[in-house]
Amino acid sequence: MQPRKTDLAxxxxxxxxxxxxxxxxxxLILCDGKRDLAELVTLLGDDAPALIARLQRDGYLHVAQPEPAPAAVPDAAPSAAARRRSLVAARIYLLDMLALQRHPAAARLHQLLQATRGEDDTVHALRLALAQLPAMASDGYVGRVRERLREVLPESCLAAVLDTPLPA
Incomplete structure (x- = not known):
């Protein structure tokens, strides 16, 4: 089962x-017709099947049957939490959160983060956005964003993004 977005989605x-x-x-962002339900559970958590079913029932998703793939046996499968962590996922998440803000600085930060390609530039743009987010959103919102980033950022980037202050 490989869910794909409908026009409504x-x-x-x-x-x-x-x-x-x-x-x-x-x-919806993750349902691209290429990921199967097992991958979505890894990315979204154990309640992903119910979430996907509800989105399908509401007309946001339709299900494409997967093409048979050759069976590959991984040497050592990483844990679900490790597979869920990526700098790209953190970047996409923060881009989404900045897009929700109706503030000129958020638009500029969104453009800056969207233009990043390298790891160092992305880490810097994430830090910059987090430093300026409190001026645009409530403390609770900023806290939720920081917690979600703590969940998706690779372990190697956590301290650099969340704990290192920007130079004055």
């Missing part, structure tokens, strides 16, 4: 006032 993702919560938006 594409429209909902572009409209920031769509009746979707953050978790539903994240699931």
């Amino acid at each position: 594409h429209a909902a993702l572009q409209a920031h006032r769509a009746p979707l919560d953050l978790r539903q938006r994240r699931a």
